[in-house]
Every structure is written in structure tokens, then in C-alpha cells.
Amino acid sequence: MSQLLNVQDFTLGFAGRDPLLNGISLHVDDGEAVALVGESGSGKSLTTRATLGLLPERSQHSGTVAVRGLNTLTARSAELLGLRRNKASMIFQDPRAGINPVRTVGDFLTETLVRWRGLSRAEALERAVEQLEQVGLRRASELVHQHPHQLSGGMLQRVMIAAALLDSPELLLCDEPTTALDVTTQAGIVKLLRDEQQARGMGMLFITHDLNLASSLCERVYVLRNGRVVEHGSAREVFLAPQEEYTRQLVGATPSIELDRVPAVPVAVEGEEPILSVDSLSKHYELPHGDTLTALDQATFTLPVGGSLGVVGESGSGKSTLARLVVGLETPSEGTLRLGVVDRPDRPLKARERKLLAKDVQIVFQDPYLSLDPRIAVGHAVADVFRLHQKQGRRQAQDSARELLGRVGIGPERFDAKPRALSGGQRQRVALAKALAARPRLLVLDEATSALDVSVQAQVLELVEELRDQLGLTILFVTHDLAVVSRLCSQVLVMHQGRIVEQGPTARILADPGDDYTRNLIGSRPRPLWDRDVITTP
Amino acid sequence: MTLSLSLPQQGLRRYTSALSPLAWAAVLVVAVVVAVSVFAPALAPYDPDYVDLNNVLAGPGAQHLLGTDALGRDLLSRLMVGGRTSLLGPTLVVLGSTLLGLLLGLAAGWSDGWAGKVLGRAFDILFAFPALLVSMLAVALFGKGLVAPIIAMTIAYVPYVARLTQGLVVSERARPYVQAYRVLGFRTPWVVLGRVLPNLIPTVGAQSALNFGYVLADLAALSFIGLGVQPPTSDWGAMIEESRGALLGGYVLPAFWPALVVVVVVVAVNVIGEEISDRIGGKLS
Amino acid sequence: MSVMDAPAGEPRSTQRHTTTPGRAARPRRLRFVLGKLFSLLLTLFIASLAVFFSRFLVPGDPARFLLRGRSPKPEALVEITRQFGLDKPAWEQYLNWLGGILHGDWGRSLTYRQDVSDVLLNRLPTTLQLVALAAVFITLLGLLAGIIASLNKGFGDRFILVTLTAAGAVPPFVAAIALVALFAVQLGWFPSFGSGDGFLGRVWHLTLPALALGITYIAFVARVTRSSMNEQLVREHVEVAMSRGLTRSSVVVRHVLRNALGPILTVSGVMIAGLLVSSAIIEQTFGLTGIGQLLVQSIDRLDFGVVQAIVMVVVTAFVVVNTVVDLLQPLIDPRIAAGTETR
16 A cells, blocks of 8 residues: 655746745655644645645646545546545634535535435434534534534534544644634644544644644654745654754744743832732623623732733633723723723723823734734834824934834834835834834733744744833733743733633742633643653643 | 735725726726817817708718717717716716715714714615615706706715725724724824725725716716706717617617717726726725 | 634633524524514605605795696695695605505506506506516526636636626616617517517517616626625635535535625615616616606606605615515525624
8 A cells, every 4th residue: 555645846836936835745654643834834734735636726836745646736636536535634724714604514514425425414414413422522413403603613623623534534634723722722622633543543744833732743743944844853853852943943932831931020119009900890791682791800900010911811711801901992891990090981081091091001912914004104103103192293203213113123124114015023013113102101912922923923022021121111911822921921810701710920820820720721731742651640 | 814805905006006908998098088078169070069950860971970960960079068968977976975975984984882873774774765766856856957866866875985984994993003093092083084094095986986887877877768968968868868769760870879988988987996996805896 | 813803702602602593593583583674664764754855855835846847726736735735734744645655545646647556556567577587687697697707717707707897887778779779670689669468478578678677787796796706715614625525516506606695695685776766767768668667757747746656666675675685694694693794
């Protein structure tokens, strides 16, 4: 029997442009889990799709991509259908986008069974229910009649996995299957994938940008960069003793929790008012159908001047709501929020109040593609803030903007650039400069580095640290990522479903969490396969 | 990372800098038609209303480039002068409805709560009155002519611009960059008029270009059924109506020329509108 | 994608969504239907206000306005004042008019000296047949052209697109003239006038008018079909379906066309009003005795009561059809009634 997946010297591109994939060679054997690790634009998704013969239109390619000896680059469409139906299945990144929203879950699962496995609808549905139960979904017989929007993201990804397994594939392709999910959900999915792969002896090609995740699931790793394989080998070797410079950088930039590197809690100055004190703060939203959603429930904490507080939680934890309340984008429903010496009114802020508040607190948002005005040159955008807040003239404001942009690493040659001409990391630097131009005392970072590649994220975090120390900023860092918090924040506040479940010094909470949810959050972080045997569960 | 392309990521300049050849041709057509119409009294070879019963339904020739109609009037002259009435109406309607629609749409999109809801509901109700119907009602009330239909159509086209603007503003104000302006303490009027509005203009402009074609066709239709421009004033729609008798007698040209001009102008503005809308992600109806 | 819409994202917690659809969704669905019906009534109410009070925009004596073009004899003025209740307060006039409409009493036509409802009912079938035939053309040709364009990237798509741009720019009255010139005058295949007898005669007489009426809308539906399908074609769920080994035709039918139906249906609903109004021009051109021609004639003959009635009929047809479309949408996309997806 020929090799399960064998890619030889695979090159793909469009006429007149640099190739997107350049001489990629890799292989996956039966029963083996292999990771394909790379940052955005490295070509990892293209490679996986080519395995199923899903090539971009009008692309040119050479080399071979062979599954059990069938070259998908040259195969006839009937052969490709056979391959997709019987040999290889794929699990996609975003299950909410990947399952047809207007059809039922049952329809999604059974459409292949009814079409060419010759099952009746009833038989197919029975098989689907069994499979759903096997991937850990309860009340599967009800689920099959529901539509995707009625299920959570984690449940949907299990549905997607169930659909892939129904075809009993020999090769399972996973394209960042947990990126859209929360970390605790991710842990469950990863375990399921690992168990199924082992039990069925499937070959698995697992694509991810996350080295930690790769090492928790796969024995072998290929590191991809700009369409080339930079390094490959056993996960342990690549992770612990990377040979190539790029891999070393990648490993170094990958966030990890290192307790000895957590910043120390600053010594509170006697009698000094905290910059932010929040007492029993709640925020309710009226939902369209008359229900009330409590996004933030009775939050109480203080943030001393010069401190750095991490707010950690999964989606729906209320952490973003908290950030928006602090910067005045939302109005509190109950409780008090005191910034410096000013109590926040329980009504929308007036223009004058907003301008005053702006000098105290600023925010940087997550999405670098949406957080800058697309029409305004970046230098101009920063200069506008100087003119508003520092009462500077046009000339002076431009000089100040140039200087500040230089400080965040944006050279004067980009002063007149539109945001679209900048990379994600550069945009976040500009967003940072815009916020700092108001000279705030408190800076809120709302998942400000989450959308960036790990190497870019590391640079931006470094910049934030630097600026914090130089400008004496107080930082409120909202994130889902414990590792990022451990690096930047001396104190942490863990949120779950609108409530603060635990708060205190970062080092203490990470080492000795007092709450079950925190413990679950920490325990859900992917752990390398080779560490599993060493660490005994507490 | 998938980028949301529902709005222009850049200013107007980029749209004009790289027009396709087809769009350039469309711009050229519109420019020529507008110029000829504006200078028609000077350019027209004959008095458009001069009746020459010795020379009816003449074919194209050296004397009458496009021929004459059933009353012996020069078709080219009528076509040129007719452009004035035929284009003025749509221009006024589009200007008026775009301005009003932008204002109401901005107001509706920016105001939270009931004001936005009430305005949105008002736009929905206005949608139930098609422009041609409203202008017919206006004629029934105020008599034949173009003044009443133009005012009526302006109102009828407001919801098209307003609804679009409202939707754009709502999605735009939820964007982080607008929220960043708020957090930075910029005043709302400055943000709305100075920063958000310019980002909407290409999209709204594309819609207005499409509207121009519809209005031109509707007003011509109104004149065609005898409710708009009254004879002997020349107007493309009215010219087609006047030529129906000749058409049934086998004389195609007197109806063909004005029909051709109407179609060409509508195609041209549609092409321009589509070109803009394609570049910004195609969210227009 | 965006994390900014925190409140909208929050309800996606696991607990909320493990409830069975039956219990939680039924009152929600009922509320959806009731909401749509309420907005139907509200729109009709406001439309009736607008239609009725439009008369009050005209300055001067309403009796003389209503009798324009006719001899304003004193007895005629007295009669019109009595018939329209012009001596009563405005709101009472409105209530009487509305009450009349709801009871089928639509007033009397000055031109025909008949009840307006009788005049309308006589002419309605022709218009409905015309619009129905046009709708058949629009659905068949529009959908077909849109689907073909969407599935044949490259030359086919561009050819159809150019044709559609040209066809979409032909106003119905120009199309009518062109079709008459070609098929009636030159070729003599179809009649250019009248509505014909018997079913086949009807269809034969209505073919050219229906085509003329439909041509803009054919282009319109084709464009929406094309762009709606193109939007679906790049969705991830389509790629997933491909990756599972579904044939191209299954993918297109089950996952592309099926999901593209919503916008197509919405556009079709909005078209109805335009079709009814444009039929006025088409009927006038082809000498069909429908309500469109009646509208034009009544404006011409200054018979305002009839104009008012027809405007109300068209607006009502539009609002009712669009409410039906809105109520059908949740069957096409279940997310709409649940309120997680808004259009």
C-alpha cells in the first residue's frame, strides 16, 4: 500500500507573481499525527486544500500531492470525488461558517450518507445520532433537528468532527480547528481529536499557528514560512532545540507562562487614591425579545496608579463590557466607577465630559484592520489628537505626531501612508500612538494583540512594556490569553459569565488558583505530549 | 483574516484614478450629452419647433442629419433641445433626494433608540410609494407638467438614499475607528460630518448614479403617456410618444433616436454607478 | 469576527442554546408574525392618511378642485360637496372615506358615472394577467440568466452581465415601442393592440406587453441572483460541502441556490409595486383595458376619486406582498425569526 500522504516539491502560484508555495515536500504516514505550523500567509491552508484537490482558480502548480498514490493535482474529478468521499476528510477553522446555516445539523451530517452510502434517511439519521454521541454531544437525537445558530461554537466543531468521522477517513485534515474557540473548549476538542486519531489509527495533518497546540497533539512538525518548509522534525526537537533562526524566533515569541518572569506588584504609595476604583458595577442589556442579559455582574476592584491589571476571560465573560465601561463607551446600569477623582455619571457622557475623560483613559482595540479610519493618513490621524488635546497648531501637531510615531516604531516615511498600506502590527502601533497622543494616565488594551501573528504580538507587547515604563502608564489589559497576562500584568482578575471569580497578584493566582474556573482555565492550556507523563495531575 | 469590504477603505481619489475603459466611455458619453444639451440653442441646426409640412418623415440626409418627424421638424434639433428638459428633471431629483436622504439617513443612523426607529419606519412606508405612482398622484393633484412630478419624485427617492445611508452609518459607528474617535473626545458633529460622512459618499454616490437612470426613465415615461412635458416642448419621452403614429406606419427613425439616447444615457450612468459600487464591494440594490 | 459587538456575542453561551427549539422558539416565532402584521397595518394606515390628505395640499375650494374640467354648476357643486362630505371636518371626511373603503364603497367615478369599485373590478383581471405573465418571464429568464452567469466565470459571465446592463437600462415604454416596431409592425407575429379573447388569444396578445413590462425586472432579478449566488459561492460552508465529495450540482442546488433564495425573494417583493405602476404605461401603449390604463385616463380626465382608489390599491398590494415575503423569510433562513440575523 502506498504512503498515506506524500507531497513532493509542490509549487503553486499565479502567473506573473511570486509563488505562494515553493517546493513543499512533506508526508504523513498511517496512524501518525503531523502538524503544519506557520504564521498567516505561510501557505499552510493552501497546502491542505490541495490535498483534497481544492485549488484556487487559475492557479499554476507543479510537483505532486499524492494521497494513497493518487496525485490530486492531476486526478480526474471522479477520482477526486472518490478521494473526498472515502479517504480524506477535512475539519475547518470556523464551524459557524462551515456548516450551512439554513439547513439542520442532521441534514449536514446525513447528506453524504444518503447520497452515496445508500442509507435511507432514517438509517442515516440513526448513524448520525450515534456519531454525535460518540464525539461527546448529549441529547444528540434532539440536536439533529436543530439549526447551527442554536448551538455553541464548541458544539458545532464537534458536529463538524462527527461529520468527518462518519466517512471513516484514513486521513484527517484539520485547518486550525480550534482557533475560533475558547481555550477551555479547545482543550476538549483537542482531546477528542487525539483520542479519535489514536483509536482509529488515522493519519492526521493538523494546521495551526500555535506551536504549543501543535506540540500537544502531534509527534512530528513542519514549520512553514512564506510558502517554504523551513524546518521539520519531531515536535520535541523542533520545540526544544530549533535549528533554524526563524523557528527559534517563533518558539521565543510563542507566549508561555513563566512564573519567574511575572512583573512584581508595585508597592502601593500610602494614602494615594487608586486611579480606578470600581464598586458593585453591573451592566445589563435589554435583548430584543424582552430578556435581560447581564453582561457584567457586581464587579468590584481597584487599580493603583502605575499598576498593570490583566482582565482574563473567555468570550461572554464580560471582560470587553468592563473595558467599554471604563472608557465611557457604555453607561453603567448599577454600581460606581471612579476614575481618578471623578465619579462616572449613570447617563451617557456629554461632549465636554468625554473630552475630559479622554485625557485620563484611552483604549486600543483588537482588530488592526478596523481600528483606524481608512481614509485618513496615519500621521494626520495622530496629529488630529494633538491638536484637540494639546491645543497645538497644525505644524506643531505634525511634529509631535512624527515624534510619537517614531517612538512606537513608525518611521517618518510612513507619515502620509493610509492604514491599508500598513501591516497589522504597524496599524496597532499607530492605534497605540493615537491613544497616547491624548497623554492618558490609564491605557486600556482590549485584546489589542490577539489578532496578530505571534512574532508581531511579541514585538507589540515589548513596545507596550517599554512605553509603560517610560510614561508611567497604568495598564488595564483585557485578554483571553493567560500567558500574555503573565508577561505584562502584575495583577490579574479572572472573569466568567459576567462575574469576577478571582483576583489578586498574577504570580499567586497562576501558581495557586483558588477558584475552579481559574484552575480549569490554566489546565486547559495546551501542554506538549512529552510533558504529559512527567506532570502528574494535582 | 477576512476583511470586511462593505465600505470603502479609501477616499474618492482611488475610484477616479483607475476607472475601467468602459467606465471612461460612460463618463465621456454623459459629458457629451450634458454639454450638447446645455449648449443646444447655439448648436441646434434648426428651430426645434419649426413645422415644415413639405418635408415630413424625411430620412437622414445632408439637410436633416437624423431626418424629420411627422410634422417635418428636425429630429436632431429636437433631440438636442429635448435633452435640456429630459436631463434637468433627473438632475434636480437626484440632487434633492441625495441631500435630503443623506441628512435623514445620518440622523437616523446616529440617533439611538426611538428617533432612529421612527425614521427607519418612515423610510419603509415611503418605499411603499413607487416614484412613478407618486408623480402620477402629483399630476392628478397639481396638473400636467414637470414641476409637481419632480418634487414628488424627489420625495419618493429620499428613502433609497436614506435607508442606505442609515445602514452604512449604523455599521460604521459600531466600528472600532469611530469608537476610538469617541474615546479620544472628538465632538460628535465633527466625527459624523468630518470623518464618517466622507467614507459613505462613494457608496451613496453610486446609488445616486443608479437613481439618475431610473428617474430619467420614469420622467420620460411620464411625458410618454402625456402627463409630463406638454407639446410642443421637445422632450425625449414626448418625442417617442409623438412618433407612435409614424411607427405603426413603418417609420421607425423618429421614435428610434430618442429611444436610443434614453437607453444610452441610462446605460452610461448605470455603468458609472456599478463601477463605483463594484469597487466598494457591491452592496447596492 | 469583530469583538466589539460584545453584547450581541454574549448570548452564545452554551446554556442558552441547549434549550429545545420548540419551547423557546414558539412564542418568539409568534411575536415575529404579530410584529410583521402590526407593521403591515401601521403602514397601510399611514399610507391611507397620505393618500387621503394629499387632496388637502391643493389650495382653494375642494369642490371646485374635484370638479376641474367640468362645468361647475351650483347643483354639481352641491352634489360633490354632499358626496365627499366636504362640509364636514377633515378627520370626519377621512373616517368616512376609510370606512367606505373597508366596506367596499369606494365612491363614484365622475367619468364613468359608476361605482369606483365596479370600474376597478372590471379592469383588474387584465392587469393581474399582464403582471402574472410578466412575473413568469421575470422568474424564468431572470433566475436562469443569473444562475448561468454565476456558474460560468469568465466570458459567459461577462457576456450576460453586459446584456443585463443594457436590458436593465431599457425603460418599459421604450421596450414596448421597440417590441411593437419589431414583432408587430415589421414581422407581424404579435398584435400591437387589444387584449384578445380566450386563453390562448389572451396569452398571444399579452406576450409583447408582458415582455416589455418585464425586461428591466428580468435584468434586475438576474443581477440579484448572480450576486447573491456569488456571495454564497465563496462561503466556507460551500467549500466544506465540496471537501466532503458532494457533486458540483448538489453543492449548487443544496448549498448555493438554496441559501441565495432569501435576497432574491426580497427583491421580488419590492418589484411588485414597480410592476403594477409600470403596467400603467404598458397598458396605455398596448391599449389594454386594465387599471393602469384607467389610472392614466383618470388623471387625464381629472377623476380624482378613481386616482385615489388606484393609488391605494397599488400601495396595499405592495405592502401585502412584502409582508408575505417577510413572513416567508424565516422558512428560508431560520435565523431570521430567532432574531440573530437581520436583513
